[in-house]
Amino acid sequence: MLESLDARVEPFKKSDTSVIRFKRPAVNPPAARRIVVDAPCLTCNAQKQSICAGLKEGEMEEFARIVRTRLVKAGQSVYREFEEAKYFFTIVTGEVRLANLLDDGRRQVTAFNSTGDIIGDHQKGYYLSDAEAICDTVVCQIPIKALDSFVEDLPAVRSALVAKIKDEANNLRRLAILLGRKTPVEKIASFLVNRAQKAGLSFNGTAEINLTMGRSDIADFLGLTIETVSRTITRLKNHGILEVPNAHSIIIKDMVELESLAEGEK
Amino acid sequence: MLESLDARVEPFKKSDTSVIRFKRPAVNPPAARRIVVDAPCLTCNAQKQSICAGLKEGEMEEFARIVRTRLVKAGQSVYREFEEAKYFFTIVTGEVRLANLLDDGRRQVTAFNSTGDIIGDHQKGYYLSDAEAICDTVVCQIPIKALDSFVEDLPAVRSALVAKIKDEANNLRRLAILLGRKTPVEKIASFLVNRAQKAGLSFNGTAEINLTMGRSDIADFLGLTIETVSRTITRLKNHGILEVPNAHSIIIKDMVELESLAEGEK
DNA sequence: CGGCTATTTGAGAGAAATCAAGGATAGTGG
DNA sequence: CCACTATCCTTGATTTCTCTCAAATAGCCG
Numbered sequence A, B: 001m002l003e004s005l006d007a008r009v010e011p012f013k014k015s016d017t018s019v020i021r022f023k024r025p026a027v028n029p030p031a032a033r034r035i036v037v038d039a040p041c042l043t044c045n046a047q048k049q050s051i052c053a054g055l056k057e058g059e060m061e062e063f064a065r066i067v068r069t070r071l072v073k074a075g076q077s078v079y080r081e082f083e084e085a086k087y088f089f090t091i092v093t094g095e096v097r098l099a100n101l102l103d104d105g106r107r108q109v110t111a112f113n114s115t116g117d118i119i120g121d122h123q124k125g126y127y128l129s130d131a132e133a134i135c136d137t138v139v140c141q142i143p144i145k146a147l148d149s150f151v152e153d154l155p156a157v158r159s160a161l162v163a164k165i166k167d168e169a170n171n172l173r174r175l176a177i178l179l180g181r182k183t184p185v186e187k188i189a190s191f192l193v194n195r196a197q198k199a200g201l202s203f204n205g206t207a208e209i210n211l212t213m214g215r216s217d218i219a220d221f222l223g224l225t226i227e228t229v230s231r232t233i234t235r236l237k238n239h240g241i242l243e244v245p246n247a248h249s250i251i252i253k254d255m256v257e258l259e260s261l262a263e264g265e266k
Numbered sequence C: 001c002g003g004c005t006a007t008t009t010g011a012g013a014g015a016a017a018t019c020a021a022g023g024a025t026a027g028t029g030g
Numbered sequence D: 001c002c003a004c005t006a007t008c009c010t011t012g013a014t015t016t017c018t019c020t021c022a023a024a025t026a027g028c029c030g
Helices: A057-066 A144-153 A155-181 A184-198 A215-222 A226-238 A255-262 B057-066 B144-153 B155-181 B184-198 B215-222 B226-238 B255-262
Strands: A035-038 A068-072 A077-079 A087-093 A095-101 A107-114 A130-133 A137-143 A207-210 A242-246 A249-252 B035-038 B068-072 B077-079 B087-093 B095-101 B107-114 B130-133 B137-143 B207-210 B242-246 B249-252
Touching: A057 A144, A077 A087, A087 A144, A095 A137, A095 A215, A107 A155, A107 A215, A107 B155, A137 A144, A144 A155, A155 A184, A155 A215, A155 B107, A155 B155, A155 B215, A184 A207, A184 A215, A184 A226, A184 A249, A184 A255, A215 A226, A215 B155, A226 A242, B057 B144, B077 B087, B087 B144, B095 B137, B095 B215, B107 B155, B107 B215, B137 B144, B144 B155, B155 B184, B155 B215, B184 B207, B184 B215, B184 B226, B184 B249, B184 B255, B215 B226, B226 B242
Parallel strands: none
Antiparallel strands: A035 A068, A068 A137, A077 A130, A087 A137, A095 A107, A095 A130, A207 A249, A242 A249, B035 B068, B068 B137, B077 B130, B087 B137, B095 B107, B095 B130, B207 B249, B242 B249
């Protein structure tokens, strides 16, 4: 169509769409709804890390009444972009990826979230991303309206929530810097260093990190293809910086070197 | 060093650093400090667009006492990354870019801000980005501590501020999607459509937009080189989608087409 | 054990970066 | 007011890195 206007004008090409990697379902499939436990706060292991950390005795009980726990199996969605937003979710165990799709199936993963993180960003009543469980994941479902009233009344919850949003913005800023200006080696190195830090393994020796997600999730997070992710990890392995016992487990042999690569100092 | 360990192993290359485009100053130069007006709120044209919008009569007077207005000339910095954070700033007139540098001078611009926007993100007492005026810019300087107490007391200010942070996160998310997965044509088209929308020119006909910033700012925002930015704009011009009377002014001739390119539908 | 999926590896193409001028624009000072 | 200079932008030629296409291997579950 554009081309017909002026055949001499070079048409706009884009990547081949004959293979659509990710397809938006015509109708959102029902998310997993199995309720695992009611009022589970008393035994919740994510308690100290999430927004409920600031609740006092009585408040916690009230909170426990409004939440429900759900198991979301690996690959299932917690919610989808454009779906009506009714709940926030805190992640109790497991791991969730947040992602956005372009119309032709290209995907950008914007975050990996795990225990204690809160997800459910929405605007004008609709979620802003897809949230999908990377592995079997337990989430705690909090009605948005109920949380709003908690936020009104409890400064501790409010500031915890604001801190979460700020964290999110900071992570997205760092991601934008990585996506816009870092090389594949720097991207992979940054990703691994971050993972190690998240897991509390930031000492300068050897650290084993667990990659819950597959190569395509990593690729879509770092703005690469799975082949480039694979090749780059292989290169780091050949340099003796990493060991890769299996695809989902990586041992950092030289954290100092990896950190310096992550910052583009090589 | 890496190479000496194993000469057979392909070394990690990165872009040539013989030309450092952006250099972090050894000591942060003093930002512009010329005070233009004291207590300027009564005549402030950004009032209705910024966080002070929710203030009542008496509150506004109190607010006016704590703020100062500063003129920041084109190219000067409002603040720098790692500088001690004492103030938030609302932009009264002009335009500011937020940017982060890698050690070797690569730069990622993360936002362009203009009238009514509030800048000054910080963590642990230090700013998180460089903020530089693109053109002569007037900012309203608000001590962080003072704003904090306003936030405590005034729900309207609080929610306005939270909304600003959410906006920022949303913009960064969209930027990450663009940086990670869009082609140069899609990036430029998205950028221009956004600009037109910001300026309130989203109707489907012709729209003239003003590009305050230079090509290198656009390149560093979109994760491209200036050459690619220039070539891509030329291609859009050759297709009849844009007219480019001069480098800082662009007329969108076909908004529908541009929007469809922005979303990767071609 | 067999089939499926995920990952790795290889070969080749293509798009954007880099390198290199040339042209336009704006700001400065005579 | 105009000439001069510095900077910015555009365009061209070439290189190179990542993507794409293709196939083999490894790992996993039934």
